[in-house]
Amino acid sequence: MTASNFAHLEPDFPAVHAAATSAERLAMSEPEAAAILAGKAVELALGWAFAHDAGLTPPAQTGASRMINDPDLRTIMGQKVHAKARFINLVRNKSAHEGATLKPEGARQVVEELHHVLHWFGRTYARRQKPPEPNNFDPAPLTARADLVRDARRKIETTDRELAKRTEELEELRAKYASLDDELKAKRAEVAKARADQIADPHDYHEAETRLRFIDLLLAEAGWSDLKEGRDLEYRVEPMPNEKGHGVADYVLWGADGLPLAVVEAKRTRRDPAEGKRQAELYADALEAMHGRRPVIFYTNGYEHWIWDDARKIPPRRLGGFKTALELGEMIARRNDAKPLVSQTPKAAIAGRPYQTRALARIAEHFDGGSRKALLVMATGTGKTRTVVALVDMMVRAGLVKRALFLADRISLVRQARNAFAAHLPDSSPVNLVTDPPGTGRVYVSTYPTMMNLIDRADRSGRRFGPGHFDLVIIDEAHRSIYKRYRAIFEWFDSYLVGLTATPRDEVDRDTYRMFDLDPGHPTDFYGLEEAIEDDFLVPFDPISLPTRFMREGIRYDDLSDEEKDQWDELEWGEAGRREEVTAGEINTYLFNADTVDKVLAHLMTHGIRVNGGDRIGKTIIFAANKAHAKFIEDRFNAGWPSYGGTFARSIVHGESYAQSLIDSFSIAGKEPHIAISVDMLDTGVDVPEVLNLVFFKLVRSKTKFWQMVGRGTRLCPDLFGPGTRKTEFRIFDVCGNLEFFGSNPELSDPAVPKSLTERLIETRLKVVQAIDQTVSPHVSGEPAVTTKPDEVGLDLPGFSGERLAHF
Structure with a gap:
């Protein structure tokens, strides 16, 4: 009799070995516990692989399901082993979360499948001891023994505690490995190469019963x-x-x-x-x-x-x-x-603009021609959500859709989408799955993590959202990271698939086009910012750069290789705004310098577009670097403008109580706050047509994110300056060199407009602070006006010489 089917794991993977052998010992006496431990063994093994294999990128969220659904892992494992791992995880979830009863024979089958998965794992990654070849499964160690029956439950609890401790150790080890130098990275790459170069696996993973079990x-x-x-x-x-x-x-x-x-x-x-x-x-x-x-x-x-x-x-x-x-x-x-989709006319009350009806017509032709995927590239503010609301209505009338799913990456976007469906298609009974998971309707809106959790969840009546539940899935802000992280959602549902993005057409990555079976650079339909401005559906911006020497130094996005651009775009540039040429200390000195912040605010309050006959600055968003920076800006505003009572400018950041209520107030014309100091809360998805001023007080190094942030000001707003006087432009005050960094803009390159925004940006509209002999602080109650010279403003103005402030 074999001592254990998993003995080969102990030298290299003691935690995986402990979980697997425990599952093996308990299979016949405590089948549900064995299934849970088998799932734990798979989770620990995959966690090791993601921590050590350079060919794998750890998923954003932890958990066995996230790792199993990773497309890179599936490629490395192979189809058969991947399906076995998924099978084990399904049975584990049923045993752990649904109270399902598992017979000893079922637990034996789970352990047998675990044997195949861990044979692959040991053969691929073990260095001290490889599994034997051939490695046939021996059922003898599963035979229940009397002493195990007596203390099975006690051992389950003890083992689980030990596994939790070892899991914590593994997480600490993963964090340690993530911070190691290039030598360790080279070793991880060597592991990946050794795995890729190994000889073909002769082990037969097939068991006839596996197919029937899984089906x-x-x-x-x-x-x-x-x-x-x-x-x-x-x-x-x-x-x-x-x-x-x-x-x-x-x-x-x-x-x-x-x-x-x-x-x-x-x-x-x-x-x-x-x-x-x-x-x-x-x-x-x-x-x-x-x-x-x-x-x-x-x-x-x-x-x-x-x-x-x-x-x-x-x-x-x-x-x-x-x-x-x-x-x-x-x-x-x-x-x-079912009727041809082209026979359904879009409702003008929902989406009646010419470019919207054109986009819907092209989707209809696409779907009627046999395709089931479409990608719309539309500038921010042109009504992407209303366009797909009209599409859902058309597909329902054509008999092609009973239930639709709208996915977004932020709760605020989910809320807005739900409101849009409720307003324009009330019969759809839209359900926000984030706040109402049990709700039912014809249209469901959800974040990606919420939907992943709901897909994984099942009860005794079956899986709630099976592969056929939705006939249409709509993806808001479609881009590569979503597909890599949540691709399993789109592979699970058998549905039409429509992607929406405001990313400039030439900046949409090749993987996104492939996801929709399209040639790179050729979405189903495109409507760019420049065209929308020319057609008078969006307003242009007046760019005012407040340049500093330190912001002008460093690398340009356009100078990077394509691979470096991909890596750069995927980084999160929020908390520290880090660049290799500038230390965190220099950035913090600059962003948190009271003199700098005061002068930027003074320039905004002096030169920002105003409303109410010039009595009040218009709605303004200041994009801050982090929470502390936002609070610092708010404090400096209150110190400089105490007469506003601390309610005129408010910081709106994640984790603050009732942040959404501040966003709601900011979205109402005439209601305070009029200046929103945002950290990633208002960068995308917030529709406030009254916005007239944007202040970029942080580095932005993702072109996609930059143009989404610009889109916060592009929306039309009739009667903003009085009856019959509408919004015709908005202003961008850039403190951190973003306008220069993104000097080349593919979205603004269409020849339809005689003079592009890029030309206006670079050639004629690039402005600096007009601080010569001007009063910059008349707002400070009880203090005399201060007349300044250019160098005293703290901004490195071209054409002037003299001492610069030390903190630059």
């Missing part, structure tokens, strides 16, 4: 749990073009009317599921001849699943699992009820 589990999650031999399983169909004249379908899924809804052809795991495509098609022919209705076709190898409704001449497509009886019934009903 049965996914079918049960879709509500197909009570399957009977001879009708649901191994159902005889005829005629078939073979010698016998009949065949046996692996699965037939029946409707309440007694007619077939779907036929499932299952192939061995080592075979391509497409090998069953023709066989499944012939079974569908026979079922149609026998029962008068053609079923939907599924073909699968247990790990990879394809759906094909050939009656509608729609090509096969891959999905995450199987559909419910209701969803299959809706698919079959569309064969007769």
